[in-house]
Amino acid sequence: xxxxxxxxxxxxxxxxxxxxxxxxxxxxxxxxxxxxxxxxxxxxxxxxxxxxxxxxxxxxxxxxxxxxxxxxxxxxxxxxx
Amino acid sequence: xxxxxxxxxxxxxxxxxxxxxxxxxxxxxxxxxxxxxxxxxxxxxxxxxxxxxxxxxxxxxxxxxxxxxxxxxxxxxxxxxxxxxxxxxxxxxxxxxxxxxxxxxxxxxxxxxxxxxxxxxxxxxxxxxxxxxxxxxxxxxxxxxxxx
Numbered sequence: 008x009x010x011x012x013x014x015x016x017x018x019x020x021x022x023x024x025x026x027x028x029x030x031x032x033x034x035x036x037x038x039x040x041x042x043x044x045x046x047x048x049x050x051x052x053x054x055x056x057x058x059x060x061x062x063x064x065x066x067x068x069x070x071x072x073x074x075x076x077x078x079x080x081x082x083x084x085x086x087x088x
Numbered sequence: 089x090x091x092x093x094x095x096x097x098x099x100x101x102x103x104x105x106x107x108x109x110x111x112x113x114x115x116x117x118x119x120x121x122x123x124x125x126x127x128x129x130x131x132x133x134x135x136x137x138x139x140x141x142x143x144x145x146x147x148x149x150x151x152x153x154x155x156x157x158x159x160x161x162x163x164x165x166x167x168x169x170x171x172x173x174x175x176x177x178x179x180x181x182x183x184x185x186x187x188x189x190x191x192x193x194x195x196x197x198x199x200x201x202x203x204x205x206x207x208x209x210x211x212x213x214x215x216x217x218x219x220x221x222x223x224x225x226x227x228x229x230x231x232x233x234x235x236x
Contacts, residue, residue: 064145087167
């Protein structure tokens with residue numbers, strides 16, 4: 008069954024996607040499946056293994072189940088300081 | 089113990105004023121500034137972008153950890169977002185403690201953990217006009233940035 012989730016993009020992913028945020032209707036059941044789906048659609052250069060993922064402003068495992076209305080952020084390698 | 093993001097210049101003097109403590113025999117501060125080279129390339133400017141809500145949560149966790157691991161009295165970390173010029177303050181850390189060992193160690197812990205864990209990204213602009221997100225290359229840096 009399809010769910011609608013909100014995805015926010017930062018840094019290199021925002022530039023590669025061309026927008027900062029979008030609603031996505033997806034059949035993916037986990038955060039990891041959703042990233043692969045979006046990577047295939049938008050050509051993101053970073054493999055999931057180099058990213059982390061957050062749902063509703065908390066880090067979660069790639070295997071965590073997606074729920075209707077979740078807000079996801081895929082987190083490229085950080086570089087503060 | 090607080091961690092904040094700011095899109096305006098960091099003012100260490102004003103930030104330190106709130107950390108006065110008669111029991112603090114030591115105050116260690118660290119200033120991370122925009123440098124003109126990285127990895128052998130000339131850098132002309134930096135842009136910082138943060139995932140605000142999670143950056144502040146993860147930053148707060150790091151400050152709390154520092155408070156548990158070291159005998160300190162106060163700690164504060166501020167990180168910039170937005171466009172910065174050479175020499176600008178990108179990140180500032182201050183720690184007060186009764187003695188210097190704890191203050192140095194906690195300051196080091198906070199800056200190291202912040203760089204490794206807080207969702208903040210840096211885009212470098214190079215002499216010649218190219219620009220890249222640091223640590224996000226997918227070719228030529230498969231070693232993850234190891235020292236060559």
